[in-house]
Amino acid sequence: MGGPGQKRVLYWEKMWRVTKADIEQWEEELLTLEGLKAPFLRSLRAFPFLQNGSARVLVPSPGDFLVADLLERRFGQPFEPLLADEELVFELIQKYYEEEEIEAEEGEEEAPEDVELLKDLASEAPVIRLVNRLIREGVENRATDIHFEPFKEGLRVRFRIDGVLHDWSQHPKRFIAPVISRLKLMAKLNIAEHRLPQDGRIRFRVGGEDLDIRVSVIPTVHGEGVVLRLLSRETGLLSLEHLGLLADHERLFREMLAHPNGIILVTGPTGSGKTTTLYAALRVLNTPDRKIITIEDPVEYQLAGINQIQVKPEIGLTFASALRAILRHDPDVILVGEIRDLETAEIAIQSALTGHLVFSTLHTNDALGAVARLHEMGVERYLISASVVGLVAQRLVRVLCPHCARRVEPSPEFLEAVRQLPSPPEEISYRVPTGCHHCAHTGYHGRRAIYEIVPVDRTLRRFILEGNEEAMREHARQKGYLSLFQDGLRKVAAGVTSFEEVLRVAR
Secondary structure, three states: OOOHHHHHHHHHHOOOEEOHHHHHHHHHHEEOOOOOOHHHHHHHOOEEEEEOOEEEEEEOOHHHHHHHHHHHHHHOOOEEEEEEOHHHHHHHHHHHHHHHHHHOOOOOOOOHHHHHHHHHHHOOHHHHHHHHHHHHHHHHOOEEEEEEEEEOOEEEEEEEEOOEEEEEEEEOHHHHHHHHHHHHHHOOOOOOOOOOOEEEEEEEEEOOEEEEEEEEEEEEOOEEEEEEEEEEOOOOOOOHHHOOOOHHHHHHHHHHHOOOOEEEEEEOOOOOOHHHHHHHHHHHHOOOOOOEEEEEOOOOOOOOOOEEEEOEHHHOEOHHHHHHHHHHHOOOEEEEOOOOOHHHHHHHHHHHHOOOEEEEEEOOOOOOHHHHHHHHHOOOHHHHHHHEEEEEEEEEEEEEOOOOOEEOOOOHHHHHHHHOOOOOOOOOOOEEOOOOHHHOOOOEEEEEEEEEEEEOOHHHHHHHHHOOHHHHHHHHHHOOOOOHHHHHHHHHHOOOOOHHHHHHHHO
16 A cells, blocks of 8 residues: 555646646635745645635655644644645745734744654655655765755755865755754754854764764855864864874974973864864863963863863853863863953963963964964064974865876976975975765875974063064074975875865865
8 A cells, every 4th residue: 555655656647736826716715724834835845725724735756745744743733735836935934924923923933843753854765865865875975064054956965075165965945944954953053043143063983983962053145054064073183193294393392282381382274183182282281280271262172181171151161261260270281262352362372472382273374474373363473482492384185086196297397396394305205186985085095294383482482572574484494494385295205195185275
């Protein structure tokens, strides 16, 4: 006999398509259902109505037959599904359901029926399987982010793999409301709120691996967009030795960490690996004789033996207020997730000047740009000069796939750039990406950081105090401190990444 779904499909084959003329004939006997609102019905692409006591629903596609089942479950009576052009469905929703909303009070919350229907939609087995499968595929393909993007044509899903977005799958428009509602339910968000951004977390387990998934929801023209940030609780942390620092850079960084006090700033855009570098530094310093406190937004990974604070601006727990409070807890090392304003910058610098080792991040193009950024915030130059002990800039470059990368003759442009290095490498293993099934035919597998590390010595302090940016950069060149591009060239010469990738990231 088959289940309800099969019966529905057989039913569609015998159905006629309702036209505008049919609706005009029924107009006098057509009634709307209480508790349903236009935005919700548009997301369903369905126009439910009562006609002479019978419940009916217009939908544009045979694939939307689940809507009739959900309405039946909600209102306790069977709904007869009818086919109609999508344009007609939306026109009727606007005519019959939006007119009622005009009379309602502004700011009125959505009716409980909307929420219950959304929950029903999100709890359907096909929707649960689809969402779980996409998260599982994201993990299996090393995605750091999964993007759910609603458009006029349907729901687009993209994976960010090794820092680059890839189209993954496309789903019919009818999946937008159920899939987004499912993700919001998993993150314990308000599924009735469609107008404001929301943030949440999901705990998920894939193949024995625990995931912390950060969820961000934003309203868009065609529905709500969702981005999932996948954070592995087991594999997210790296030691200092595994960051990709070459020997001279690791020595400089460890010398910075040996300072008893001062501030170390790590700069770079969002997603450049700054948090991973800072966590690796904290792991080096995390010994029984030190107290370490962090202030983060958000706390991405939980570190054993370290006191971590999640900022909550909505209740007044900001970077500045938390930093002011933790100074009374006698910390030796402090990590401030990001310096965003003058107040946070001044307290962090005062902490560095009073015996604490402070780590923080800024969004600048290079290491020395952090000095100008702090001064633009309003920090006096003498405070920057006295407190900063080290500046680090970083980017992430994709690593060549070990299975398919080919060794070729270096390009003339690369050879010319390598000759400008303070210490050109003796051997060059110049490789280019090819693509195979191991790397999803991208030619790359994984990412590695390239660094610019500038310790602040006495001469550099004087130039900071004078505000002489050109002299600062010339001093860094004379000392042999490499730029991001130059460190990238060394990794190209070692066969770690491609010249094109370094040009893309740090030209």
